[in-house]
Amino acid sequence: MLKSVIIAALMLISVLTGMQLANNGIHKMKGYDDANFQNAVSIEESGNNISASILGNDISSHDIAAKKKRLEEISAFNFFSSMGKKLSDGITGASDKLIQLITD
Missing domain, CATH: 1.20.5 (Single alpha-helices involved in coiled-coils or other helix-helix interfaces)
Structure with a gap:
């Protein structure tokens, strides 16, 4: 059971990393930033508040x-x-x- 959870978590992290790398590759190909493209995972820290966004969904x-x-x-x-x-x-x-x- 523990192995399955670890493998599933590793696969999820791998997919999100791959999506982020693909997004960065698209930005490099286009040569400019487009507001329609969002990062797969983004973490913003302001003071004591940390906000995260996964696939455009805000998580607090x-x-x-x-x-x-x-x-x-x-x-x-x-x-x-x-x-x-x-x-x-x-x-x-x-x-x-x-x-x-x-x-x-």
Whole structure:
């Protein structure tokens, strides 16, 4: 699972880097900057505020905090997650009893 997450993150970073390099190549070919072309990733720092933009979508720390809070509220009770945990506990208990029955 960890390998999959690391590989997916690496692929995402590679794609964004490739898009940025392609954008820079287009600027070099044209010879001038066009307002219609945007950077794939841009980070601007002004004082204590840091603002980031990925593919033209602005991201701020307030957005991230709100999304984190919403995810925590959604995760507070997930019916399928709780049913999966109960099922796995039941299967684990049954297999433990079966192994004890066989080995005794």
